[in-house]
Amino acid sequence: MNHQLRKMLNEMPRECARWILVTGGAGYIGSHTALQLLLEGYKVVIVDNLDNSDEEAVKRVVDLSGKHGVNLYFFKAVGESVAKPLHYYSNNLIGTLNLLELMADVGCKKLVFSSSATVYGQPKSVPCTEDFPVEALNPYGRTKLFIEEISRDLQYSDPEWRIILLRYFNPVGAHPSGLIGEDPRGIPNNLMPFVQQVAVGRLPELTVFGSDYNTRDGTGVRDYIHVQDLATGHSAALQKLFNTKDIGCAAYNLGTGRGTSVLEMVAAFEKACGKILPLRIADRRPGDASELFAATEKAEKELGWKAESGIDDMCRDQWNWASRNPWGYRPPHSIEAIIDASNKQA
Numbered sequence: 001m002n003h004q005l006r007k008m009l010n011e012m013p014r015e016c017a018r019w020i021l022v023t024g025g026a027g028y029i030g031s032h033t034a035l036q037l038l039l040e041g042y043k044v045v046i047v048d049n050l051d052n053s054d055e056e057a058v059k060r061v062v063d064l065s066g067k068h069g070v071n072l073y074f075f076k077a078v079g080e081s082v083a084k085p086l087h088y089y090s091n092n093l094i095g096t097l098n099l100l101e102l103m104a105d106v107g108c109k110k111l112v113f114s115s116s117a118t119v120y121g122q123p124k125s126v127p128c129t130e131d132f133p134v135e136a137l138n139p140y141g142r143t144k145l146f147i148e149e150i151s152r153d154l155q156y157s158d159p160e161w162r163i164i165l166l167r168y169f170n171p172v173g174a175h176p177s178g179l180i181g182e183d184p185r186g187i188p189n190n191l192m193p194f195v196q197q198v199a200v201g202r203l204p205e206l207t208v209f210g211s212d213y214n215t216r217d218g219t220g221v222r223d224y225i226h227v228q229d230l231a232t233g234h235s236a237a238l239q240k241l242f243n244t245k246d247i248g249c250a251a252y253n254l255g256t257g258r259g260t261s262v263l264e265m266v267a268a269f270e271k272a273c274g275k276i277l278p279l280r281i282a283d284r285r286p287g288d289a290s291e292l293f294a295a296t297e298k299a300e301k302e303l304g305w306k307a308e309s310g311i312d313d314m315c316r317d318q319w320n321w322a323s324r325n326p327w328g329y330r331p332p333h334s335i336e337a338i339i340d341a342s343n344k345q346a
């Protein structure tokens with residue numbers, strides 16, 4: 001894989017800023033971002049191990065990008081199946097180190113890293129500004145934190161690097177076409193994919209984790225951001241990288257600056273899908289912050305970017321995707337799903 005990638009990176013015209021390598025480009029955020037970049041005229045190389053994503057998403061990105069589809073290149077990276085949390089460490093840390101090394105070797109020293117609001121841990125106050133102290137509450141968060149630190153060290157050691165760390169808040173929604181969206185393997189961990197699967201009848205009820213937080217209705221508050229806004233946030237970050245020689249290693253929040261509770265989000269989704277969703281209140285989930293939302297001023301001022309969609313738009317687009325693709329990219333009786341299942345049994 002490294003060999004193929006090295007060849008590809010070497011062949012990219014050096015002076016040309018229009019080639020973008022999108023790792024995880026078949027996934028939820030990656031596919032929306034890759035599409036956005038193609039539509040803006042970039043040449044996009046997707047690398048993905050298809051561990052928690054589907055090749056079908058890449059095909060649909062090509063369809064949606066029309067004449068720009070010829071500018072998409074897709075590499076399958078070999079996926080490793082190891083037990084979590086080693087899985088996260090192996091994929092996120094080793095994968096990133098290999099990539100950074102390769103990029104340095106071929107002189108491609110511009111990086112936009114997908115970090116996460118999870119690095120704010122349990123913040124002392126909200127909204128979270130980019131200079132808040134960072135901490136990790138779980139292995140996933142730790143990998144994000146480590147890579148942020150590695151990026152800082154790397155940039156410090158070699159000022160030619162230009163690095164932007166994007167701290168995503170809670171991405172939800174789907175492309176308005178309803179052709180691409182979130183399709184996690186197995187039982188979803190996150191709120192909105194779970195809600196979506198209850199709405200289409202794949203899961204019987206939603207469990208609300210905690211109703212005794214110090215928030216307006218007692219449930220956890222998060223900053224949900226439309227995945228389309230997240231995609232344009234990446235393109236704004238790239239522009240900033242290309243235009244700012246001395247960017248160094250800079251962090252930006254990608255959020256809306258508005259907090260929404262679990263129950264408010266469920267109500268918005270019920271409105272979008274026209275159904276009442278069965279739910280059960282349970283204990284808090286360990287490690288969950290009560291309230292997390294972004295300070296957006298830095299991204300607005302320095303990237304010239306602002307999220308546009310509200311939660312009704314997010315729920316409308318997510319329901320459009322869910323109702324058209326209740327089983328995601330692979331209906332349970334599709335030939336791909338049957339082969340997948342028999343491979344797992346073997």
Ligand code: UFG
Nearest residue numbers: 116117118168169170189190191194207208209220262288
């Ligand atoms: N929640 C439920 N029931 C569920 C799932 C979630 O009540 O079945 C609640 C949580 O307790 C929380 C809110 O919904 O209050 C949002 O939870 P998510 O799991 O959707 O999102 P988190 O904010 O906990 O974390 C997510 C990702 C992290 C990522 C973080 C910030 O899981 O990996 O967003 O980007 F780092």
